[in-house]
Amino acid sequence: MSINKTAQAPRSFIGEAFKQFRKNRLAVTSFILVIVIMLLGVLAPLIALEDPVNPSPENRLQPGFWAGNFDHPLGTDELGRDIYSRIVYGAQISLKVGYTVILITAIFGTLFGLISAYYGGMIDLILMRITDIFLSFPPLLLALSVIAILGTGLENAMLAIALIYIPQMARIVRSSVLTVKELPYVEASKSLGAKNSFIIIGHILPNILAPSVVYLTLLLADAILYTSALGFLGIGIDPSTPEWGAMLSKGRDYIILGQWWVTVFPGIMIALTVFAFNLLGDGLREALDPKMDV
Amino acid sequence: MFKCKRFFMVMLSTLLILSGCVKGKELEGGNDLTIARSTDAEMIDPGHAMAEGDIDVVFHLFDGLVQFKNRDLEVEPALATDWDVSEDGKTWTFQLRKGVKFHDGTDFNADAVVHSFKRILDKDHKFYGLIKGNSYLDYLLGDIIEDVVKMNDYEVKFELKRKFAPFLTYMGYYSQFVVSPAALEKYGEDFINHPVGTGPFKFKRWKKGEYLELTANEDYWGEKPKIDSLVFKVVPESSTRLMELQNGSVDAIKNIDPKQLETIEKNDELKALSVPGANTFFMSINTEKEPFDDVKVRQALNHAVNTKRIVENIYEGDGTRAINFMPPTVFSFDKNAGPYRYDPDQAKALLQEAGYEDGFKVKLNTFEGARTYVSQPVQAAELIASDLKKIGLDVEIETNEWAKHADIMDNGKHELSLTGWFDVPYPSNFLKTLALEGSRTKYHPEDLQEKAKKALATYDEEKQLKLYQELQQGLHEGAPIVPIAHSNYSAAVRSDVKGFVLDNLGVVRAHKASKK
Numbered sequence: 001m002s003i004n005k006t007a008q009a010p011r012s013f014i015g016e017a018f019k020q021f022r023k024n025r026l027a028v029t030s031f032i033l034v035i036v037i038m039l040l041g042v043l044a045p046l047i048a049l050e051d052p053v054n055p056s057p058e059n060r061l062q063p064g065f066w067a068g069n070f071d072h073p074l075g076t077d078e079l080g081r082d083i084y085s086r087i088v089y090g091a092q093i094s095l096k097v098g099y100t101v102i103l104i105t106a107i108f109g110t111l112f113g114l115i116s117a118y119y120g121g122m123i124d125l126i127l128m129r130i131t132d133i134f135l136s137f138p139p140l141l142l143a144l145s146v147i148a149i150l151g152t153g154l155e156n157a158m159l160a161i162a163l164i165y166i167p168q169m170a171r172i173v174r175s176s177v178l179t180v181k182e183l184p185y186v187e188a189s190k191s192l193g194a195k196n197s198f199i200i201i202g203h204i205l206p207n208i209l210a211p212s213v214v215y216l217t218l219l220l221a222d223a224i225l226y227t228s229a230l231g232f233l234g235i236g237i238d239p240s241t242p243e244w245g246a247m248l249s250k251g252r253d254y255i256i257l258g259q260w261w262v263t264v265f266p267g268i269m270i271a272l273t274v275f276a277f278n279l280l281g282d283g284l285r286e287a288l289d290p291k292m293d294v
Numbered sequence: 295m296f297k298c299k300r301f302f303m304v305m306l307s308t309l310l311i312l313s314g315c316v317k318g319k320e321l322e323g324g325n326d327l328t329i330a331r332s333t334d335a336e337m338i339d340p341g342h343a344m345a346e347g348d349i350d351v352v353f354h355l356f357d358g359l360v361q362f363k364n365r366d367l368e369v370e371p372a373l374a375t376d377w378d379v380s381e382d383g384k385t386w387t388f389q390l391r392k393g394v395k396f397h398d399g400t401d402f403n404a405d406a407v408v409h410s411f412k413r414i415l416d417k418d419h420k421f422y423g424l425i426k427g428n429s430y431l432d433y434l435l436g437d438i439i440e441d442v443v444k445m446n447d448y449e450v451k452f453e454l455k456r457k458f459a460p461f462l463t464y465m466g467y468y469s470q471f472v473v474s475p476a477a478l479e480k481y482g483e484d485f486i487n488h489p490v491g492t493g494p495f496k497f498k499r500w501k502k503g504e505y506l507e508l509t510a511n512e513d514y515w516g517e518k519p520k521i522d523s524l525v526f527k528v529v530p531e532s533s534t535r536l537m538e539l540q541n542g543s544v545d546a547i548k549n550i551d552p553k554q555l556e557t558i559e560k561n562d563e564l565k566a567l568s569v570p571g572a573n574t575f576f577m578s579i580n581t582e583k584e585p586f587d588d589v590k591v592r593q594a595l596n597h598a599v600n601t602k603r604i605v606e607n608i609y610e611g612d613g614t615r616a617i618n619f620m621p622p623t624v625f626s627f628d629k630n631a632g633p634y635r636y637d638p639d640q641a642k643a644l645l646q647e648a649g650y651e652d653g654f655k656v657k658l659n660t661f662e663g664a665r666t667y668v669s670q671p672v673q674a675a676e677l678i679a680s681d682l683k684k685i686g687l688d689v690e691i692e693t694n695e696w697a698k699h700a701d702i703m704d705n706g707k708h709e710l711s712l713t714g715w716f717d718v719p720y721p722s723n724f725l726k727t728l729a730l731e732g733s734r735t736k737y738h739p740e741d742l743q744e745k746a747k748k749a750l751a752t753y754d755e756e757k758q759l760k761l762y763q764e765l766q767q768g769l770h771e772g773a774p775i776v777p778i779a780h781s782n783y784s785a786a787v788r789s790d791v792k793g794f795v796l797d798n799l800g801v802v803r804a805h806k807a808s809k810k
Contacts, residue, residue: 055680057607238691239672256533
């Protein structure tokens with residue numbers, strides 16, 4: 001009986017978490033929003049009206065549906081491109097950046113954090129001082145310097161943003177590992193003669209998953225925001241790429257002249273996406289954190 | 295420490311109160327002309343002024359030995375009444391105007407001219423290096439002038455190292471204007487805060503970053519100003535400048551955003567001024583890099599870019615199409631030295647002849663932010679990229695801020711790169727300094743360089759014309775750039791303002807301005 005109960009424990013944890021998550025209405029809404037944004041990105045080639053890159057200046061700065069223009073429902077930008085189509089393709093870019101940054105951060109952050117905490121001593125000291133160095137730079141400045149060294153381009157921008165978060169991720173993983181590695185089951189495993197690799201993969205990694213996942217979800221929103229910031233500053237990417245931040249920046253000059261739509265729609269999209277991922281992250285944290293379970 | 299802080303606070307509040315008084319009371323009404331500009335002056339010294347913000351002011355405070363007639367490069371007497379050039383073309387003698395006084399009351403004479411030039415050009419002169427910074431005078435004439443000699447109080451001789459065609463023209467340009475040696479002596483390096491010249495206006499006060507006020511010079515040797523004072527006000531935001539003009543708190547604005555022209559033209563109380571500028575916006579092709587070492591590829595690029603579309607949409611008509619390096623307003627402009635007509639099929643055919651029928655990958659460098667010759671360089675790059683994609687090239691745009699962009703070009707790391715030039719409207723400045731030296735194309739064939747040298751070494755205008763036109767033809771055929779546009783310089787005034795002139799360098803000339 002008691003054996004049975006322990007075996008079921010992990011399952012009921014996930015089930016409990018799911019229940020907890022479902023109770024949180026805001027989280028569910030944000031989850032749906034995230035799905036919609038993902039669908040926008042995935043289906044972009046099908047639902048876009050026009051090529052998002054090719055300019056047609058004869059149609060420049062046309063207002064959208066509020067002026068009865070249904071050919072370009074959200075209007076056109078300063079080079080006559082359909083803003084709706086650019087936004088849809090922009091979702092692809094934002095999500096691509098988000099996931100790539102998360103992937104790089106997850107891999108390297110976890111690696112450094114694990115090694116640092118598990119082996120301790122000199123390795124820990126060196127790795128943590130390096131993270132200190134990186135953490136001491138203002139994030140955007142760090143990203144700008146990395147781009148200045150590596151050159152521009154979306155790939156380099158993603159790398160630069162990942163570099164901001166790897167040290168933070170490493171810190172979070174390290175602190176989780178430090179707690180976990182002192183727990184009796186790790187000690188038991190050690191005394192049974194298990195190899196370090198087995199302990200790390202079999203015992204430690206699964207137990208630090210929850211805080212990492214939460215952090216990574218929150219990070220996704222930040223990564224999207226930083227890409228937009230880099231796009232806004234005009235560094236990082238090819239200007240014809242339909243990146244939301246870059247679109248926002250280029251529309252800036254037109255707000256006073258009454259052509260607000262060039263800026264407003266990409267702005268709304270950035271806000272919505274970041275909002276959705278943040279709420280999703282919060283929801284996940286509440287659901288996964290056993291301490292919040294009442 | 296604490297004391298120091300308190301002192302500072304007191305000073306600051308006093309300053310704030312005082313500035314409030316000045317702005318509230320004395321800058322209003324009367325027979326004043328106020329011009330709002332995007333930037334303030336930094337260096338009010340003809341020898342060291344470099345930026346538009348400085349040159350605007352220098353032209354009102356100082357005079358040269360000669361001055362331009364209207365907007366032409368043809369000169370007429372100013373501080374010199376007559377001049378003469380020797381047989382060998384290397385010695386110029388100027389007779390100076392008598393009875394002219396500097397704003398500080400000292401006499402204008404040959405000594406002043408000698409000091410003005412030697413303080414920049416002669417390392418042993420007592421005022422050399424007094425004011426720090428680059429000098430446009432040194433850039434234009436540093437290698438040319440051997441010596442400046444006082445013959446008597448009202449006669450000055452310039453000895454040149456070699457015959458130099460633009461010499462007289464350059465003498466009418468701001469960097470060769472004459473400053474008061476007495477003021478240099480008195481103020482030292484602080485001269486830039488107390489500029490003293492012979493010009494139609496006198497320096498009154500300068501609140502840096504806010505406004506600069508000049509008053510009319512009652513004793514001016516030429517036509518006296520009709521306004522009592524001239525104020526240059528700094529208003530960085532272009533929409534704010536327009537607003538201030540609309541509500542009448544300023545009389546004129548400079549640096550208009552092309553997007554605003556329509557608004558200005560619709561308003562009866564306002565008048566837009568637009569003059570063709572002596573500048574060129576172009577795409578530099580690095581002719582050292584493959585495949586751009588092949589002239590056919592360069593010509594293909596010229597056929598591929600739809601220049602008209604850029605002029606219509608990026609410049610919104612406030613500019614003219616460029617067909618070569620030279621702005622059409624400059625002497626010797628050859629309207630037959632270009633353009634390549636827009637023809638993607640021809641471009642493809644040329645690529646095929648050159649062996650690149652499958653196209654190639656290319657990077658197009660551009661920069662952030664407006665410059666004199668283009669207001670939206672990034673959008674221009676996007677249009678060009680879409681044109682080049684149509685002939686089968688795989689184009690990637692790289693955007694950098696200007697310093698980095700210039701660095702990439704200076705080191706020859708670019709393939710295609712958007713850039714531009716503005717200069718004194720003299721042919722060699724565009725055909726030699728720009729085309730053969732400063733265009734970052736690595737294109738300098740010997741025969742063309744020879745022609746450029748010859749043109750500078752003759753005072754015969756017919757010969758100059760012929761040489762410069764051959765140069766333009768040569769540059770057209772060699773196609774080291776894709777010429778795009780010459781932007782107009784623009785300003786707007788309230789309709790009661792008369793005689794406000796903007797020259798083809800974008801510099802304000804309000805000497806003869808008046809208000810109804």
